[in-house]
Amino acid sequence: MKIMDRIESRERCAEAGWYAYDYLFDEQMKPEFIRRLHPLGNFVYLSMLAKPFFKVESDYFLIKGIEGDNFFRIAVHEAHQEVLEIIEEFIEGIV
Amino acid sequence: MIYLNQAATTYPKPQCVLEAHTASLYSGPVGQFRSSSTAKEPDIFEKCRCSLGTLFGIKEWKRIFFSSGATDSANAVIYGLPLSGKNVVITQTEHNSILRPLLNLREQVGSVTIVPCDSDGKVEPADIEAAISEETAAVFVNHCSNVTGMIQDIAGIGKITKKKGVILAVDVSQSAGCIPIEADLWGIDVLIFTGHKSLFGTQGTGGYYIKEGVEFRPYKYGGTGRDSRQLTYEKGDYEFEPGTQNTPGITALNAGAEYILRRGVERIAEKEQNLMKMLYQGLENIPGVRVYGNAMKNQGPVMSFTFSGLQSSDIAYILQNGYHITVRAGLHCAPLINNAMGTGKYGTVRVSISDMTQEKEIQSILSAMTEISAGGVIA
Numbered sequence: 001m002k003i004m005d006r007i008e009s010r011e012r013c014a015e016a017g018w019y020a021y022d023y024l025f026d027e028q029m030k031p032e033f034i035r036r037l038h039p040l041g042n043f044v045y046l047s048m049l050a051k052p053f054f055k056v057e058s059d060y061f062l063i064k065g066i067e068g069d070n071f072f073r074i075a076v077h078e079a080h081q082e083v084l085e086i087i088e089e090f091i092e093g094i095v
Numbered sequence: 096m097i098y099l100n101q102a103a104t105t106y107p108k109p110q111c112v113l114e115a116h117t118a119s120l121y122s123g124p125v126g127q128f129r130s131s132s133t134a135k136e137p138d139i140f141e142k143c144r145c146s147l148g149t150l151f152g153i154k155e156w157k158r159i160f161f162s163s164g165a166t167d168s169a170n171a172v173i174y175g176l177p178l179s180g181k182n183v184v185i186t187q188t189e190h191n192s193i194l195r196p197l198l199n200l201r202e203q204v205g206s207v208t209i210v211p212c213d214s215d216g217k218v219e220p221a222d223i224e225a226a227i228s229e230e231t232a233a234v235f236v237n238h239c240s241n242v243t244g245m246i247q248d249i250a251g252i253g254k255i256t257k258k259k260g261v262i263l264a265v266d267v268s269q270s271a272g273c274i275p276i277e278a279d280l281w282g283i284d285v286l287i288f289t290g291h292k293s294l295f296g297t298q299g300t301g302g303y304y305i306k307e308g309v310e311f312r313p314y315k316y317g318g319t320g321r322d323s324r325q326l327t328y329e330k331g332d333y334e335f336e337p338g339t340q341n342t343p344g345i346t347a348l349n350a351g352a353e354y355i356l357r358r359g360v361e362r363i364a365e366k367e368q369n370l371m372k373m374l375y376q377g378l379e380n381i382p383g384v385r386v387y388g389n390a391m392k393n394q395g396p397v398m399s400f401t402f403s404g405l406q407s408s409d410i411a412y413i414l415q416n417g418y419h420i421t422v423r424a425g426l427h428c429a430p431l432i433n434n435a436m437g438t439g440k441y442g443t444v445r446v447s448i449s450d451m452t453q454e455k456e457i458q459s460i461l462s463a464m465t466e467i468s469a470g471g472v473i474a
Contacts, residue, residue, distance in 0.1 A: 044405070048470035051417030055409060064409060066416045073412070 001033055001094050002026040006084075009073065018062075018075040021084070023091075025070050034067055036094045040087065061087065097420045097456045102241050102269060102397040102427075102447030104291045104298055108351070109451070112295050115350035119343040139342065143349035147294075147302070150352055150360065151267070151286060152277035155307055160335040161345060164301035165268040165289035166192040171335070172264060172285055172303055173200055174314035180205040181232035184223060184261075187212040187435055188237045188245065191428040193266055193287075197235070205230065212435050215388040216245030224255045233262035233285075239270035242427050242445065243388045243436070244371070244395030246274060253282030262309060268292060268301075272355050273363050273396050273450065284309050290344065293363075293396070293449055295351030300344040305335075313337070355450075363450045367396040370448055370457050374398060377461035381468045387436050387443065399427075399436070399443035402467070407444045410467070414444075418463040422446050 002025065009020035034045060034054045041058035052067040060080035065072025076084055098106050125138060137145070140161070148156020162168045173196045183197060183204055197207050208226045212218045223234060234256050239246050249265055256263035264285035267276055272293030278286050286304040290296030305311045317337030328334075355363065372390040375398060379386050383403040387393075402410050411424035425442040426433050433439045446460060 044409075046413075046467070046470040049413070049417060049466060051413075052470075053409070053413045053417060055405075064412050066413070069416060 001029075001091055003088060003092060009075075018077055019081065020073055020075040022071050022073050028068050028070050029065060029072065031067060033094055034065075037063065040090065058083075063087070097418075097459050099446045099448060099452070099456065099460060100421045100423045101449040101452065102292065102445065103423060105293060105295055105449045105451065107451055108295050108297075108347075109354045111354050112297075112347050112350045116297060116343050116347035119346035125342055139346050139349060140340065143345050143352065146349050146352035146356060147288075149356060150272070150276070150294075151288075151304070152279050152281075153286070153304055154279055155304075158307060159286075159302055159304045161300070161302045161340060163299050163341070164291070165190075165266065165287055166196075168287040168289075168301055168303040169193050169266070170196045170200075171314050172287060172305075173197055174203055175305075175311045176233060176262060176264075176285070177310045178204045178232050182206045182208060182228055182230040183233050183235060184208045184210060184226045184231055185235045186210050186218045186223070186237060186247070187431045188216050188218060188240045188242070188247070188429065189235065189431065190237060190241055190266065190268065191430070192268070193235055193237070194431070209431065212245070212432060214436050215392055216240040216243035216432055216435070217392070218247055220248055220251040220255055223252055224259070227255070227259050227261060231259070231261050233264055235264045235266065237269070238265050238267045238276070239274055239395040239397075240393075240429070240432060241269045241397060241447075242399050242429050242432050242443065244393040244397040245388065246270065246394055249283065250277075250281045256284075257282045269395060269397065272351070273360065273367055274394075275360050275364065278304065290348040290351070293355075294348060295354060295449075296348030297344045300341060300348045358450065364394075366450060367448055367452075368394055370452060370454065371396060371398060373454070373457050374446060374448075374461070377457070378464060381461070381464050383468045384464060387438075396449065397445060397447035399438070399445050401438060401441075401443055402464075405467075406441045407438075408441070410444045410464075413467060414460070414463055418459070420460050420463055422460070 005024040007022045037056045040056045044055040046053045056063040060077045062075045144156045144159045169192045210222045210226045262284045265283050266287045268289045271288045284306045290300030291298040313333050313335050319334045375390040378384045385401045387399045407424040414420040423445045
């Protein structure tokens with residue numbers, strides 16, 4: 001999956017103490033891509049919903065998105081923004 | 096989009112508000128005391144003050160002053176009242192627009208006593224009475240909680256503050272325009288409001304009322320267009336609206352207030368309470384949903400819920416991106432009431448409506464939450 005852009009979230013007070021970014025991709029997120037995120041942390045996937053929701057959570061970051069969208073949101077703790085690079089590398093490695 | 100975040104800012108606005116705002120921008124600029132226009136009829140500032148006075152039950156409507164919103168008003172009030180070295184009593188339901196000025200303008204305020212609320216957001220007037228001491232100068236109360244929709248007994252609290260001889264300041268940001276307010280009758284000395292919620296004005300409008308006889312000084316000085324030679328206010332003959340006023344905003348605010356007066360605030364309250372009843376009852380029956388309060392006790396147009404297995408921000412994300420339903424998640428700028436509710440860590444999902452909300456929009460969020468509940472959480 002190719003990351004096209006990283007945009008700082010407009011919803012500043014939604015994740016207090018965290019920085020949120022929306023990542024835009026070159027294609028829609030399919031179930032296979034979403035399941036490949038599982039190793040990153042605690043994984044929740046509501047695949048029964050009409051627009052399935054997923055979430056990956058660790059101590060320092062949180063990823064959430066909707067299957068079929070071409071973007072997801074990452075909230076990262078302000079003291080651990082370096083994990084963004086690791087996540088980006090991981091995502092771009094998913095073919 | 097289904098917009099159920101009306102407690103933040105109402106959308107859409109009544110047509111008359113859009114037309115008044117647009118017409119104001121098309122018209123030649125007007126300003127208080129600055130033009131040579133005839134005085135055959137009251138200007139828009141007077142008209143708006145009068146409309147708001149009628150809506151709030153304030154006979155001295157000329158003592159309603161405009162500001163950029165409730166936060167601006169609260170700062171003006173907290174700075175302007177004689178609170179230095181004195182105690183101020185507030186409730187656990189207050190918004191940060193009250194909490195932060197009170198807790199940060201330390202030279203202006205001696206101490207702050209916080210009266211607890213129950214998990215639905217109810218504050219007992221007797222607890223406020225017990226918190227008032229010899230040092231107390233003022234009591235600040237949030238009329239309608241922006242988290243649970245609980246409406247406080249302002250008339251009951253007003254009797255207490257009158258008996259104790261302390262100032263009663265009421266924040267009606269969430270109730271103005273959708274819940275009946277009788278400021279004079281209830282013994283309110285200071286009223287704080289915003290224009291962009293149920294009054295249907297634009298963002299950047301609001302104001303406050305200071306009862307005649309309440310000692311008050313301005314926190315902003317500047318040009319007012321009146322008696323330009325006077326540089327200092329030695330006799331306390333203050334002016335409270337320096338700078339060029341937001342004429343299009345005040346014109347829109349007046350249109351919103353007139354819309355409410357024509358429609359009747361009681362009718363608006365009745366319509367909203369019926370929709371909220373449907374919302375409470377629907378959500379209460381969805382597995383995994385925990386509702387805070389109930390339609391009988393919490394009668395404002397805003398309510399909170401949480402969902403087992405997902406954080407409030409997850410639910411808001413799913414509703415927004417999966418169903419195009421806008422709600423709000425988090426602490427809603429009111430951290431203390433969340434502690435009483437047990438939601439201090441992740442906050443709640445807040446659903447809020449206005450007079451423009453339709454029944455089918457309530458049905459949509461209930462259907463969405465039913466589907467989310469049925470979807471289960473796969474970990």
